[in-house]
Amino acid sequence: MRPSGALVTGIIAPFLFLYLLELAIGAGLISRFAVPFPSDVLAAIPGLVRENNLLGRFASTLGMASLAGLLICTLGVALGAFLARFRRIGIAAEPLVGAFAASPMVLAYALFLVFFGRNFVAAVAFAVVGGLPPVILKTREGLSTVRPVFLNVGRSLGISSRQMFFKIELPAALPTIFTGVRLGFVFGLIHLIAFEFLLNFGGLGGLVAELAELYNPPATMAAMLFVIGLSAMVFFVLERAQRWIR
Amino acid sequence: MQPATAIKRPDEGDAYVAFDNVSVSFASPRGTVTALEDITFSIPRSSFVSVIGPSGCGKSTIFNVLGGLLRQTSGTVRVDGSPVSGASKGAGLVFQEDSAFPWRTVLDNVAFPLELRGVAKDERHSRAREFIKLVGLTGFEGKYPSELSGGMRQRVSLARTLVTEPALLLMDEPFAALDEQTRLLIGDKISQIHHELKQTTLLITHNITEAVQLSDKVLVMTYRPGRIKSVIDIDLPWPRSSEVVGSEAFGAYVGRIWQDLREEASRGLEDASRGAAA
Numbered sequence: 001m002r003p004s005g006a007l008v009t010g011i012i013a014p015f016l017f018l019y020l021l022e023l024a025i026g027a028g029l030i031s032r033f034a035v036p037f038p039s040d041v042l043a044a045i046p047g048l049v050r051e052n053n054l055l056g057r058f059a060s061t062l063g064m065a066s067l068a069g070l071l072i073c074t075l076g077v078a079l080g081a082f083l084a085r086f087r088r089i090g091i092a093a094e095p096l097v098g099a100f101a102a103s104p105m106v107l108a109y110a111l112f113l114v115f116f117g118r119n120f121v122a123a124v125a126f127a128v129v130g131g132l133p134p135v136i137l138k139t140r141e142g143l144s145t146v147r148p149v150f151l152n153v154g155r156s157l158g159i160s161s162r163q164m165f166f167k168i169e170l171p172a173a174l175p176t177i178f179t180g181v182r183l184g185f186v187f188g189l190i191h192l193i194a195f196e197f198l199l200n201f202g203g204l205g206g207l208v209a210e211l212a213e214l215y216n217p218p219a220t221m222a223a224m225l226f227v228i229g230l231s232a233m234v235f236f237v238l239e240r241a242q243r244w245i246r
Numbered sequence: 247m248q249p250a251t252a253i254k255r256p257d258e259g260d261a262y263v264a265f266d267n268v269s270v271s272f273a274s275p276r277g278t279v280t281a282l283e284d285i286t287f288s289i290p291r292s293s294f295v296s297v298i299g300p301s302g303c304g305k306s307t308i309f310n311v312l313g314g315l316l317r318q319t320s321g322t323v324r325v326d327g328s329p330v331s332g333a334s335k336g337a338g339l340v341f342q343e344d345s346a347f348p349w350r351t352v353l354d355n356v357a358f359p360l361e362l363r364g365v366a367k368d369e370r371h372s373r374a375r376e377f378i379k380l381v382g383l384t385g386f387e388g389k390y391p392s393e394l395s396g397g398m399r400q401r402v403s404l405a406r407t408l409v410t411e412p413a414l415l416l417m418d419e420p421f422a423a424l425d426e427q428t429r430l431l432i433g434d435k436i437s438q439i440h441h442e443l444k445q446t447t448l449l450i451t452h453n454i455t456e457a458v459q460l461s462d463k464v465l466v467m468t469y470r471p472g473r474i475k476s477v478i479d480i481d482l483p484w485p486r487s488s489e490v491v492g493s494e495a496f497g498a499y500v501g502r503i504w505q506d507l508r509e510e511a512s513r514g515l516e517d518a519s520r521g522a523a524a
Binding site for chain 1: 335337338341343347359361362406410
């Protein structure tokens, strides 16, 4: 399929799905108490904007996600580069970081409350810790697998170790590092929204929790649409950036 | 064939590169491996010398030692009278593997060594363009290596090395991955560049035709441990193009080198078969 065809299909498919869902709920095939009408969900959005500060909460989550993403990127790449440079420490640390990535970090949210209190610092720190492992692992992998011939080109030109890192190793490893950065951003966003949801705090996650407690399925779903929209936005921006880097 | 008068033969007494009893050994899981043993040869200033030998004979080790990427176990290596220790600023290396940086355009690849030296952008681009023209890639300045053929990428690497105007050019089987026709035509380009820049050049190759086409002198190596088996002066006229390949004298040189190389290549093949069987 041509790219333009795929784009049209990608745009039409969700609307078609929502239309079929609307029909199925109307025909009683799906309980309207379990799944609200898509039309009710869309109708709930203006109310959320007026009464629940939906856009402000969206901006709050986006702001915290951006800050967390920046920290994930900076700290993750620095730690990954450290582990690549000091090979023995890297070999020892890799399985630990991998195990950390695979652990259900979300259960540790209470620790962050103890350390930072119920505020945005705790939310951002939680997101950063959740998003760091893939960036660390992929940065180490990328820097450890730079083709030896590139390093030999640098050596043959009498390059300094600083130039070797910034002019050869880092650009050569960038595609691999960016795969980690994409995963790190996604994991960070998931952790951020989970933190907001669990603590009924701040942005979109907190709004979903509030609306769920009030048992307002259309509004809850509408808020969740914005969570999905935020994820899609982050994904789109990172995909574009990765294509540009490649 | 053109008359043998255009370039003066290098003076044998004016050795720019000198290997004196050089040996290189490596520790391996199967014990110590001697890659080079008592290698002694010299390369006169401005001449083109090829080293030919079977796979695994240590040809690339000579390249690495002379390029300062590897230290010899014993013996001395001198370039222009000074012992080699680490990467030499006067030497330019072209590697066997594709080494054009995929994240840089052709222009930025070629300008890379000048960027490291802090040359201003306009000047380095202007100089890079000269060498891009020299290797026949004008019009491809804005392309990335992924948009070029293997031969063109190797010419990018060659231009990036030449832009530093090295007094000593070292090439480690740079055209090994190319088909024979492309290799012959690139050989013409190399020959023309050598004629223009007159750098002292060492080519590591396993291709007899390439060695005879380009060289003033061919060193034939033995199979493990690598030693110099014979030194053959190629007394074909300069400037030399790939048309020389059809001449009787060219065929005689190819035959002479193959005579020396055949026994060594057979030993290498037997060794490889034994290794595969084990």
